[in-house]
Amino acid sequence: MLRENYTTWHCGEHEVSLARPRIMGVLNVTPDSFSDGGENLDHKVAIARGLEMLDQGADIIDVGGESTRPGHTPVSPKVEAERVVPVVRALVEAGAVVSIDTRHADVARMCVRLGAAIVNDVSGFTNPEMVDVAADTSCGCIIMHWNQEGLGTRAPRREVMLEQSRPNGKALPRPVTSQRRFTLPEEAPIMRQVMGFLGDQARTLVRAGVARERICLDPGAGFDKTADEDVVIQRATRSMASMGYPLVAAVSRKRFVGAVSGVPEAAERDFATAGICISAIENGARILRVHDVAGVSQAVNAYWSVSHKDARQGFVSLGSNVGNRVGNIARAVRLIDEIPLTCVVSVSHAYETEPAYGIATPVANAVAEIRTELHPLVLMDKLLEVENELGRIREKAEGDEKDTEAEKSVEAARIPKKPGTGPRTIDCDLVWVEGERHAGARLTLPHPRAGERDYVIVPMEDLMHAPERFLAHGGVPVTPREERVGHVTADLGEVTWE
DSSP states (O other): OOOSOOOEEEETTEEEEOSSOEEEEEEEOOSOOTTTTTTTOSHHHHHHHHHHHHHHTOSEEEEESSOOSTTOOOOOHHHHHHHHHHHHHHHHHTTOOEEEEOSOHHHHHHHHHHTOOEEEETTTTOSHHHHHHHHHSOOEEEEEOOOTTOOSOOSOSSBOOOOOBOTTSOBOOOOOOOSBOOSSOOHHHHHHHHHHHHHHHHHHHHHTTOOGGGEEEEOOTTSSOOHHHHHHHHHTHHHHHTTSSOBEEOOTTOHHHHHHHTOOSGGGOHHHHHHHHHHHHHTTOOEEEESOHHHHHHHHHHHHHHHOOOOEEEEEEEEEOSSSHHHHHHHHHHHHHTSTTEEEEEEOOEEEEOOOTTOOSOEEEEEEEEEEOSOHHHHHHHHHHHHHHTTOOOOOOTTGGGHHHHTTSHHHHHSOOOOOOSOOSOEEEEEEETTOOBOSSSOOBSOTTGGGBHHHHHHHTTTSSOHHHHHHHTTOOOOOGGGOBSOEEEEEEOOOOO
16 A cells, blocks of 8 residues: 555564554653653552553553653662663553663663663763664664753844945934844754754664664754754754654653743643644654643544545454344444445455354354554444444453552553453454554454454455465464364355445
């Protein structure tokens, strides 16, 4: 499928497709960060917040254990590790793509060994030991610009000399005026320094053996820059994107966001942050580092859907074990075809399958191939609406009443819920969406159990050649046929839905 942007960011075991914008949720495990200090200092609270951000739409969780706000107190690698290691470990085990926000090589190396896929270095890999971490591992690398000596552009902005005499040569009394004639400092010297630094550090990593596909750039909004300088840099986003590396917009709640929006309190700048993020996307940024994942995700999903043609292939597994089972599947397919920005391309035959996962009666199963321009989490909500429309009753699993408290514990992060075992008019499982990988309680993509389900793989054979190879290429473990669950026992014929 043709794409406007083919970039894939290689981050350890993960390949992050940048065909659409990705959201990096900020998880500060610190007592003194500028807008959320102390909120997530407790490990269990931090883990629960990380899991919550995944369900809100975060593609990456950026875990930090040292504040870098103006006037911050540096912490030792030991203290930083004590803060972040339990959180990184739990989120990795939950399947998240985890970034470690650190300038300490020991902490970076430790977290990468635990499974962190990205090292986000605010010092821009100026420390040779951090370069060694990048070279010795396969992690993604975010190079950030932070010139603590200043950008050197804070002299009066672009002086304009005015004629001081009348045409007849007589002296003109000159009033006291400002030399400043422009609202912002000149772009060229600022961008020479920012882009020069980022380019130099990227070349340093490449010379050390780091593949270009692993490198991402961040101009470092707010890091010893004035509001005027930050605006100049944001307006030059397209120039930075043209350097050929993925670009981060890490503007969330920064001082310049308050300056341009008139919002003094950092925690209240989320709407303004979303606006600047959309501007950054339009000019080539593809990773948005934000605190308000739910709000920015909602804004970006809506913006992207109406401004970019971005249809993706997907597969939905459908099952029914009550009433007119094939008829239920046909009704579900018709409703899926009516989902906005989504259409059904083709549907497999319906198949009789053995009961699985504690279900008591045989099930009719099929797989629908779709095209969709919706974010996977938005699409998943629409599929749940289809289930509700057809009257699916969801039984409460044992312990569900304790979910609120359980989600605050490390154990809840590690133990997936069992699939429901009760009767269902229809069950809609989103199996795979092109270019999408996601972890979370609401949705995991690709579906982690697709490769063990005969009732998914056999119907997919109607839609493509070698679905086992297709799923394996997408990172889904495929079980030998004799060891699968829900074996197909009969072909129930076509699903008539149009």
